[in-house]
Amino acid sequence: MFTVHNYNIYPDLFYDPKEHFWLKAEGKRARIGMDPLVQDSMGAFVVVQLDPVGKLMSKGDSFGTVEAEKYVGPFRSPVSGIIVAVNEQVVQNPRLTNAEPYGNGWLIEMELTDFEKEKDGLLTGEEPVRKWFEHEIQRYQEKEWLAES
Amino acid sequence: MASGILGQSDLKQQAFAVRRTYFPDEIDFYAPGLKRYSTEEFEQKRPRAFLPISLTGSSCALQCDHCESKILEPMISPAKDESLFYLCKRLSDSGTEGVLISGGSSPITGGVPLLKFTHDIARIKSELGLRVFVHTGLVCEKTAAELKNAGVDGVMIDVIGADETIRDVYHLNFSVKDFDRSLELLMKYGHSVRPHIILGLHYGKFIGEYSALEMIAQYSVHALILVILTPLAGTAMQNTKPPEVSEIENFFQESRLRLPRTPILLGCARPPGKHKEAVDRAAVDCGLNGIAYPAEGIVAYSGSKGLKPNFHEKACSCGC
Numbered sequence: 001m002f003t004v005h006n007y008n009i010y011p012d013l014f015y016d017p018k019e020h021f022w023l024k025a026e027g028k029r030a031r032i033g034m035d036p037l038v039q040d041s042m043g044a045f046v047v048v049q050l051d052p053v054g055k056l057m058s059k060g061d062s063f064g065t066v067e068a069e070k071y072v073g074p075f076r077s078p079v080s081g082i083i084v085a086v087n088e089q090v091v092q093n094p095r096l097t098n099a100e101p102y103g104n105g106w107l108i109e110m111e112l113t114d115f116e117k118e119k120d121g122l123l124t125g126e127e128p129v130r131k132w133f134e135h136e137i138q139r140y141q142e143k144e145w146l147a148e149s
Numbered sequence: 150m151a152s153g154i155l156g157q158s159d160l161k162q163q164a165f166a167v168r169r170t171y172f173p174d175e176i177d178f179y180a181p182g183l184k185r186y187s188t189e190e191f192e193q194k195r196p197r198a199f200l201p202i203s204l205t206g207s208s209c210a211l212q213c214d215h216c217e218s219k220i221l222e223p224m225i226s227p228a229k230d231e232s233l234f235y236l237c238k239r240l241s242d243s244g245t246e247g248v249l250i251s252g253g254s255s256p257i258t259g260g261v262p263l264l265k266f267t268h269d270i271a272r273i274k275s276e277l278g279l280r281v282f283v284h285t286g287l288v289c290e291k292t293a294a295e296l297k298n299a300g301v302d303g304v305m306i307d308v309i310g311a312d313e314t315i316r317d318v319y320h321l322n323f324s325v326k327d328f329d330r331s332l333e334l335l336m337k338y339g340h341s342v343r344p345h346i347i348l349g350l351h352y353g354k355f356i357g358e359y360s361a362l363e364m365i366a367q368y369s370v371h372a373l374i375l376v377i378l379t380p381l382a383g384t385a386m387q388n389t390k391p392p393e394v395s396e397i398e399n400f401f402q403e404s405r406l407r408l409p410r411t412p413i414l415l416g417c418a419r420p421p422g423k424h425k426e427a428v429d430r431a432a433v434d435c436g437l438n439g440i441a442y443p444a445e446g447i448v449a450y451s452g453s454k455g456l457k458p459n460f461h462e463k464a465c466s467c468g469c
Contacts, residue, residue, distance in 0.1 A: 046381055
């Protein structure tokens with residue numbers, strides 16, 4: 001693990017550079033959550049709705065929605081696959097995603113259907129992820145998504 | 150009720166027909182800077198254009214069962230020793246064009262403590278040129294008069310039509326008559342009134358909503374805003390089931406038929422996910438005039454009904 005501006009980054013995870021999800025892929029299965037930067041910009045999660053187990057998705061499809069202090073919108077899947085597990089703890093206690101973005105605050109698990117191709121669009125490893133994250137922090141600051149209101 | 154003995158499908162069609170009779174074939178979508186918002190159809194470009202302010206920070210003495218101050222938490226508050234005027238000046242300097250002033254309510258008055266801020270509001274209007282909308286709660290005559298003198302552009306008030314909801318959910322020692330009196334006072338002083346009805350407020354059940362609608366129908370309000378109980382984690386209603394879409398749709402139809410010439414808008418507070426998609430669709434079908442933070446696909450759906458979309462980055466109750 002390393003940190004960028006006090007945000008923890010795990011270089012063995014895959015990161016979606018567009019939607020800020022992290023993926024922990026093990027074989028054909030992946031656990032998915034949101035990285036701490038995007039959560040910081042959204043504020044405390046107030047309501048999380050997740051689609052059910054069994055849903056088949058293509059990359060970019062919505063798998064749920066979030067209403068947070070500063071954001072409302074869909075979760076868009078970083079990869080294609082089938083939802084095989086939903087984190088009910090997060091549905092009951094949405095702030096868990098903010099408190100434990102990499103731990104108990106995960107969102108769904110998927111059985112991956114096209115990962116070999118799709119992983120090329122994700123970032124992994126310290127150097128690429130660090131570079132991207134630093135760029136994103138700057139971008140978020142310019143947009144005042146991290147500034148004190 | 151206006152519905153009579155028509156079937157549900159007939160009522161929906163009738164409601165939409167009423168809309169087409171009295172309004173242009175346009176629908177307004179709102180995404181104020183209270184939250185960042187993004188779908189494939191509508192992306193905010195100026196999220197700081199219109200911002201909410203809480204005069205009491207995240208404090209509210211009422212601790213209503215559906216909210217328990219959660220709704221106030223993301224709002225902006227004056228910093229320590231900062232006046233409302235200087236907060237608004239700071240916002241204005243960074244591009245804000247309008248504010249919604251809200252806050253926690255007093256259990257004694259049932260309203261937001263606005264009287265000590267009317268002088269600042271008058272300065273915000275005259276010196277900064279911001280649009281100012283105020284969420285009042287119950288008002289007395291003095292508050293209604295001074296807000297008008299201060300030049301507010303519009304006032305919002307949650308209208309509750311059942312004494313038991315006022316008592317059991319809002320924990321207020323007031324009655325339906327007091328809400329009626331507040332509406333009367335706001336209208337008396339010439340305010341642009343945008344009342345809200347929270348559907349399913351009483352633990353997911355419809356109790357006073359139709360009475361609230363009837364109360365509002367006695368006045369020429371500027372617009373009616375409908376929102377839906379949204380169970381929030383950490384509140385007494387966190388496990389409450391929101392009202393069924395069919396009940397909500399019935400109310401949309403009835404509102405449209407009862408207030409044929411009044412803009413009716415679907416506000417931002419409503420359960421997310423599939424429920425929201427269905428409710429938004431019902432809002433379009435039943436002839437409502439606008440939707441805040443529309444679900445994905447609703448802009449296209451409204452286009453399929455012959456409605457041209459307009460997009461606004463301000464609160465629905467303040468943008469109409």
